[in-house]
Amino acid sequence: xxxxxxxxxxxPLRDYDSAVLGRGWxxxxxxxxxxxxxxxxxxxxxCSVNCGKYSMGCNHLKLTxxxxxxxxxxWRQWTYRxxxxxxxxxxxxxxxxxxxxxxxxxxxxxxxxxxxxVKSVNPLLSSxxxxxxxxxxxxxxxxxxxxxxxFSSPTQLGKIYSQRSGMTFPADNEAEINxxxxxxxxxxxxxxxxxxxxxxxxxxxxxxxISPRRVLVGLGEGVSVHGWSDNYLQKLDxxxxxxRQRLDxxxxxxxxxxxxxxxxxxxxxxxGLPSFVRITSGNLEDxxxxxxxxxxxxxxxWNAVSDSEVxxxxxxxxxxxxxxxxxxxxxxxxxxxxxxxxxxYQQVYNDSHPALYHIEISAHQLDKNGRNQIxxxxxxxxxxxxxxxxxxxxxAFSVNGICVFAQGANLIWARQFGxxxxxxxxxxxxxxxxxxxxxxxxRWQGYNMVRVWGGGAYPSEAFYDRCDALGIMVWQDLMFNGxxxxxxxxxxxxxxxxxxxxxxxxxxxxxQLFSDAVSSEIHAHAMGLHSHPSLALWCGNNEIEVAWQNWxxxxxxxxxxxxxxxxxxxxxxxxxxxxxxILSVWDAGIPYTRSSPVGNWGNLQQMKFGDNHDWxxxxxxxxxxxxxxxxxxxxxxxxxxxxxHEKPSNFAEYVEPFDGARSDWKSRLLSYKGPKLLERYVxxxxxxxxxxxxxxxFWSPHRGIESVGFMDFxxxxxxxQGEFLYxxxxxxxxxxxxxxGSLYWQYNDIWNGTTWSVANFESGWxxxxxxxxxxxxxxxxxxxRLQGSGWNWxxxxxxxxxxxxxxxxxxxxxxxxxxxxxxxxxxxxxxxxDALGQELFSKRMTVAMGGDVxxxxxxxxxxxxxxxxxxxxxxxxxxxxxxxxxxFAGERKYRKQMDRVNYYSVRLRQPAAAQQLLDLIPQGKxxxxxxxxxxxxxxxxx
Numbered sequence: 037x038x039x040x041x042x043x044x045x046x047x048p049l050r051d052y053d054s055a056v057l058g059r060g061w062x063x064x065x066x067x068x069x070x071x072x073x074x075x076x077x078x079x080x081x082x083c084s085v086n087c088g089k090y091s092m093g094c095n096h097l098k099l100t101x102x103x104x105x106x107x108x109x110x111w112r113q114w115t116y117r118x119x120x121x122x123x124x125x126x127x128x129x130x131x132x133x134x135x136x137x138x139x140x141x142x143x144x145x146x147x148x149x150x151x152x153x154v155k156s157v158n159p160l161l162s163s164x165x166x167x168x169x170x171x172x173x174x175x176x177x178x179x180x181x182x183x184x185x186x187f188s189s190p191t192q193l194g195k196i197y198s199q200r201s202g203m204t205f206p207a208d209n210e211a212e213i214n215x216x217x218x219x220x221x222x223x224x225x226x227x228x229x230x231x232x233x234x235x236x237x238x239x240x241x242x243x244x245x246i247s248p249r250r251v252l253v254g255l256g257e258g259v260s261v262h263g264w265s266d267n268y269l270q271k272l273d274x275x276x277x278x279x280r281q282r283l284d285x286x287x288x289x290x291x292x293x294x295x296x297x298x299x300x301x302x303x304x305x306x307x308g309l310p311s312f313v314r315i316t317s318g319n320l321e322d323x324x325x326x327x328x329x330x331x332x333x334x335x336x337x338w339n340a341v342s343d344s345e346v347x348x349x350x351x352x353x354x355x356x357x358x359x360x361x362x363x364x365x366x367x368x369x370x371x372x373x374x375x376x377x378x379x380x381y382q383q384v385y386n387d388s389h390p391a392l393y394h395i396e397i398s399a400h401q402l403d404k405n406g407r408n409q410i411x412x413x414x415x416x417x418x419x420x421x422x423x424x425x426x427x428x429x430x431x432a433f434s435v436n437g438i439c440v441f442a443q444g445a446n447l448i449w450a451r452q453f454g455x456x457x458x459x460x461x462x463x464x465x466x467x468x469x470x471x472x473x474x475x476x477x478x479r480w481q482g483y484n485m486v487r488v489w490g491g492g493a494y495p496s497e498a499f500y501d502r503c504d505a506l507g508i509m510v511w512q513d514l515m516f517n518g519x520x521x522x523x524x525x526x527x528x529x530x531x532x533x534x535x536x537x538x539x540x541x542x543x544x545x546x547x548q549l550f551s552d553a554v555s556s557e558i559h560a561h562a563m564g565l566h567s568h569p570s571l572a573l574w575c576g577n578n579e580i581e582v583a584w585q586n587w588x589x590x591x592x593x594x595x596x597x598x599x600x601x602x603x604x605x606x607x608x609x610x611x612x613x614x615x616x617x618i619l620s621v622w623d624a625g626i627p628y629t630r631s632s633p634v635g636n637w638g639n640l641q642q643m644k645f646g647d648n649h650d651w652x653x654x655x656x657x658x659x660x661x662x663x664x665x666x667x668x669x670x671x672x673x674x675x676x677x678x679x680x681h682e683k684p685s686n687f688a689e690y691v692e693p694f695d696g697a698r699s700d701w702k703s704r705l706l707s708y709k710g711p712k713l714l715e716r717y718v719x720x721x722x723x724x725x726x727x728x729x730x731x732x733x734f735w736s737p738h739r740g741i742e743s744v745g746f747m748d749f750x751x752x753x754x755x756x757q758g759e760f761l762y763x764x765x766x767x768x769x770x771x772x773x774x775x776x777g778s779l780y781w782q783y784n785d786i787w788n789g790t791t792w793s794v795a796n797f798e799s800g801w802x803x804x805x806x807x808x809x810x811x812x813x814x815x816x817x818x819x820x821r822l823q824g825s826g827w828n829w830x831x832x833x834x835x836x837x838x839x840x841x842x843x844x845x846x847x848x849x850x851x852x853x854x855x856x857x858x859x860x861x862x863x864x865x866x867x868x869x870d871a872l873g874q875e876l877f878s879k880r881m882t883v884a885m886g887g888d889v890x891x892x893x894x895x896x897x898x899x900x901x902x903x904x905x906x907x908x909x910x911x912x913x914x915x916x917x918x919x920x921x922x923x924f925a926g927e928r929k930y931r932k933q934m935d936r937v938n939y940y941s942v943r944l945r946q947p948a949a950a951q952q953l954l955d956l957i958p959q960g961k962x963x964x965x966x967x968x969x970x971x972x973x974x975x976x977x978x
Contacts, residue, residue, distance in 0.1 A: 110191040110251035117184050120149075120171075120261055124179035130263030132304065132358060133171040135183070137259050140167065141252040143190035143235060149174045149183055163237050164494055164515060164557050171261070172356040187253050194231020203599050205233040206589040207519040210242040210249075233519045236553055238450050240491040244518075245707040246782070246791045250452050266307050266401045269413035273298040274395060274567045275624060276419060284370075293369040293419055298362065299397055300350060305357045310399035310411075314365065327393065328368045365397075374436050375418025375569040377484040378507035379817070382956040383857050383949075384438075390507040390569075392416040416504060418569030424627035429645035431670035432776035433485075433509070433572060441855060442509065442572075442777035443765065443815050444478070444485040445794070446673060449499075450492030452786040461784055462495075464795075466502055474783070474795070475499075479506040480957045481808075482815030487511035487672055487779050490578035491518065492786075494561055503570035510570050511672070511779070513632070514558065514615065516577035520584065523606035524549040551614055558615055562622040574619055574628045576611040579649065581631035586638070632672055640666075647777075649673035653760065657713060660721050660760060663767045664823075668775060671768055675781035675792035676760045677705060677714060678753035678807065701750070704789035714790075718749070718756050726973050727873025728941065758807030761794070765814035766821050769853040772917055780811065813970060817950035818862055818885075821851045822942060822974040845937045845976045846924040852883060852944075853917045859886030860947040866922055868930075871938040871977060877930055883920050938977040944970040 207230035243249035351360025373391040396414040467473025490513030635642025679701035768778035867878035
């Protein structure tokens with residue numbers, strides 16, 4: 037292909053220093069993604085940098101003009117250039133070097149070092165993978181080494197792939213490109229071919245209802261050079277093998293956990309092999325810091341043995357004396373302290389952090405001058421077992437034998453806009469140096485699970501490290517979403533020279549298969565993530581199976597006959613065979629499900645089984661009353677959009693005819709449902725401000741905003757969004773143990789649009805919406821819901837005191853749900869008010885929950901119409917519910933004022949056991965200085 041000069045408008049190139057990631061890492065300067073030179077700001081009203089103006093002075097009157105200007109990037113070839121080293125001393129410091137390219141964006145790339153082509157990477161090998169290049173023999177050691185990376189157009193390549201496939205693949209999200217050309221368009225069917233099924237890139241870049249199309253070309257996390265001399269410890273994996281219960285030397289019951297450590301390292305054979313020292317520590321008591329090494333492990337059958345340590349060659353020695361080696365070391369733990377998720381480790385161990393063992397391996401070796409060199413690698417690891425019960429239609433997680441109600445949110449891990457957001461969402465969730473990231477916020481608000489959505493990219497290992505440390509379980513989607521995928525019956529790539537005009541170099545691998553790309557990708561991520569105790573689930577894809585079976589893809593895209601059979605067969609081959617087989621190689625007892633959800637939200641019968649995405653409120657327009665009747669075993673998506681923080685000054689600008697900036701929030705709502713549905717919900721579901729609460733009491737402590745009423749649509753919509761998410765999660769919790777999970781959509785934005793997130797996006801950072809605090813209330817250890825019942829309505833004749841259909845004011849129901857594993861006493865304060873908010877009477881009561889409720893029957897009869905409980909095996913559960921009748925009937929002192937009752941207020945204070953749990957969470961008392969108090973009201977007014 038050769039080095040091609042950049043387009044004139046892309047100059048001058050800007051330098052960017054990648055992060056220094058530990059011993060020996062040298063930052064490399066390179067040009068950030070070309071899209072950054074076009075639209076560095078997330079706001080769609082801000083035009084490209086080349087325009088030189090922002091929204092007020094820009095002559096691009098429409099959002100689409102700025103969008104189209106950015107879309108031109110994906111049709112061009114781009115070249116990145118950088119210096120590998122600053123000085124000659126820098127490169128001469130170490131004897132061996134290699135280059136890593138992480139999270140690259142684009143398609144086919146070629147890498148040149150000092151003008152020599154050294155690597156060709158085809159997109160079928162996945163842009164989710166890290167590209168590694170050995171620099172030995174390529175660099176000059178004078179400090180003047182350079183690197184060029186040439187990126188081909190991903191859209192041009194997608195056009196070629198789609199034409200060669202001979203089939204049309206569905207991809208509802210992929211916005212059609214017409215401004216700079218279209219590809220694969222069939223005039224007979226009127227269907228345009230799709231590129232996203234063929235290129236292993238974040239599919240959200242091709243467009244979604246959470247973000248417009250931005251197909252990036254460039255470098256993601258950056259490029260790094262690593263230098264080493266004697267040995268380089270590459271990776272440390274820790275695995276749990278087996279558990280045995282036996283009597284110790286004193287006859288006491290003892291649990292032993294057996295495991296092994298896999299160390300991968302490079303060594304210079306001229307120096308010989310290093311010796312290793314193992315050090316273990318952690319945030320554990322001394323009695324639990326008991327890891328024994330150098331054991332001859334007994335295996336099954338128990339008369340067989342395996343060596344305590346084994347070592348083999350992973351990569352044969354090359355011409356520069358470098359050899360890759362693998363060393364396995366076995367260990368045994370006695371009565372280990374186990375890792376539990378947030379909300380459980382505080383109760384099980386009365387501890388403020390999950391139990392993690394710190395394991396460090398150091399390599400000792402003499403250098404060329406005879407001096408002892410020590411190189412180390414370390415990792416935190418937790419002992420735990422995790423299971424997913426899917427029998428009889430259930431979908432329930434258990435950790436170390438305790439059934440857990442999973443509560444949390446979906447995360448969008450993607451980089452979509454601008455240089456200022458190049459570290460997003462890393463910066464958002466992990467935080468800047470010295471600042472708290474959103475994962476810490478999630479921990480003290482009660483989250484115990486997050487779902488990494490399959491439309492973006494895989495997070496960095498630092499993300500999983502933080503989840504391990506905070507006790508947040510991770511539902512990990514694999515990055516397959518929104519389309520069917522090709523099989524290996526056709527070779528999409530043969531030679532790079534036959535694809536790209538002017539190329540002089542053939543691809544290093546001919547006839548690449550799509551399955552090879554997937555295998556490489558899944559192996560790499562499974563190897564890196566399987567030992568994290570926070571990893572709770574591998575999910576094959578997002579919404580592909582439900583779309584194929586329910587969304588008329590075959591009819592819409594004219595996929596019939598042999599093509600339909602072939603695509604479904606390829607689906608099963610990928611998600612039923614290939615991926616599970618690869619994951620089993622790195623088996624750590626982590627469950628796998630091939631798709632989410634299992635049923636369609638439009639079919640209430642399907643929603644009674646397994647994992648579900650409940651979009652009945654938004655796509656189905658069923659209204660909030662749907663929440664009172666919706667029951668499903670697990671809900672991993674549900675949500676309601678609201679505008680971002682950028683807004684006109686008053687609500688009148690939204691209710692008048694819209695044009696220009698005043699309709700900006702509407703242009704940013706990309707859902708096909710449009711803004712009218714959101715406006716309807718804001719009008720109908722805006723929460724009532726009860727008369728006994730003044731504005732400050734109602735809004736500040738509980739909703740986190742100062743505005744009231746419809747004076748500000750963004751805040752008003754965020755309040756309604758918060759009320760919806762609160763009611764939905766409360767409904768899911770009240771349905772336990774039938775329902776054992778609630779993950780709302782979505783936590784974060786990737787652009788400044790009208791989306792479903794509870795966090796606003798601004799220049800790569802987050803300003804929390806008012807809805808987030810309301811959601812946090814639904815995650816408290818003990819929550820409640822008020823509701824009427826059949827007993828609240830007196831029918832019949834007038835002799836019963838009510839008359840037909842008259843509502844009784846002296847009785848209603850309070851339903852409670854607790855995430856505490858032991859018994860507790862829940863204090864309630866019930867107050868009656870008249871229509872003006874004047875207190876009439878009140879009483880206090882305590883509701884006992886728990887006792888032996890820790891043992892809850894989790895068996896679900898799939899044949900039962902009501903989805904009721906039947907006898908069966910019992911699991912330890914951290915979830916229990918109870919319904920309490922609040923009645924003032926028969927009490928003479930209330931009778932005289934009962935006619936004046938307009939509504940009741942019920943205040944729930946967290947019980948002592950919940951307060952103890954909150955004390956163990958930093959900032960657990962997250963509303964002011966005291967413990968959070970829930971207050972709900974129920975109206976009996978006419």
